[in-house]
Every structure is written in C-alpha cells, then in structure tokens.
Amino acid sequence: MNRRYRKTIIAGNWKMNKTLSETRAFAEELKPLLGRPKWCEVVLCVPYVNIPAATRLFKDCRIAIGAENCHYESSGAYTGEVSAEMLKELGVKYVVIGHSERRQYYNETDFTVNKKVHAALEAGLRPIVCVGESLEQRELGVTLELINYQVKCALAGVPAEKMRHVVFAYEPIWAIGTGKTATAQEAGEVCETIRTIIRKLYGARVARAVTIQYGGSMNPKNAFELLAQPDVDGGLIGGAALKPDQFVEIINAANQD
C-alpha cells in the first residue's frame, strides 16, 4: 500500500451468493463490527437483484456498492443484460470487469473487457479490471507477458484523464476459491508489473495514482502481509467477504497504521 499517492480499496465480490434476506442479515451483522472509516474505501459488489437494497442498507456505514459485471452497450436488444447506465442510476459506484469466471464461463475476451471498461467509464462508474494467469501459464513462465497483454488490451483507447477512475485487480486464477494464495512476493511482483505497464503507457504521475488490488483466497490471516507490499493497494475478496467477521478483519488489516 502506498497511501500517499492512492486509495486503498477493500472490495468484496459476492459472486452468485446471498438472497435479499441474506443481504439484510449480512448488513445487520456487519454494521456493529465496523470501526470508524480510516484509510481504506470499502466496497461490496453484489448480484444485480440485491443492488437497490444494498445501496440503502450500507449507505449509513459508507460502504460503496459495486456490480459484478455490465454490458458494453448502453441499451438495445440484449436480452438478460444490464448496462452501465442502469447501474449508475441505481447508485452503483464500481463494476467488476473481466473476472476470470466471466472469461471462463461466458466467453469474455480481452476485446469485450476493453469495450466494457469504456462503457463503465462513459457511464461514470469505476471499473475494477481483473487480470491474472492460470496455473499452466504460471508454470510456463509467461505470467508477466500475459499480464502485459491483458492490461494493454483493457486500456486500449482509455485517455489519461480517465485513469484515476480505473482500478486493477490481479487475480491469479489458481488462487481463486482454492485456499491457495499467491505469496506476498508473487502478488507484489505482478502488481508492480501492472504499475510499470501503466507508467509506460501514461507516465509516472498517472501510474502512481492507480489502485491495484490483489484477489485470490485473501483472508484475515494473509491480508496484512499481502497489503504490506508497496504495490498492493487493497483486495478483491470472494469467500471471506461473505462472512461479516472475516470481511471486517480484512478491512482492519488495511486500516492498520
């Protein structure tokens, strides 16, 4: 974390979990555990159907609401899809783009990720752009080349003045939901690489202001060490964000002086 230049963001990604009543129960349990907001911004990315309730339930504890995906067009004949504009009007602030589960199960490509980044920025949302390698790619030694490709594709055509709204999340696929975490060094190395790519594209001033999260089995036990890496500015948290006590412990790790 480098709080001098950029915001630390702890974001939960609930994926396809929690009904409306479970969302209410989560809020009730979480609120008494939350301390005073300090350094970090806290975000909960929830299923579309829970967004209206979540924006109301978490407003008084200053948790921003995010969506887990959006379409790249602003409207049209795309049955079942939701646009960035629609999310914006509901009070959504962040949107996860290009999560590996969407790339794997819904054929999202670096090309659609780029279109969605543009759509999110156009609508006034902050995209949390996910990049990361599979186990095979790590073992082949191509992680950094792949990250370079994913980051450059995601940012194609994004002007420098919009970059302060963009967040990256480095999520090694082999660490997602597996209990296997990247070591702090591995996470730090890739997050540093992402910043270097942004520096080459946009210059040092832009690069040092971009928040880069780590995601992949982050939990109360490993959060502090991961967040202590200079280029790891927060977390995108799946499983541990479903449990109020664990999520708060991670927020507390990010808030330590």
Ligand SMILES: O=C[C@H](O)COP(=O)(O)O
């Ligand atoms: O978006 C969150 C990531 O996929 C991490 O999920 P996880 O914390 O359950 O490994």
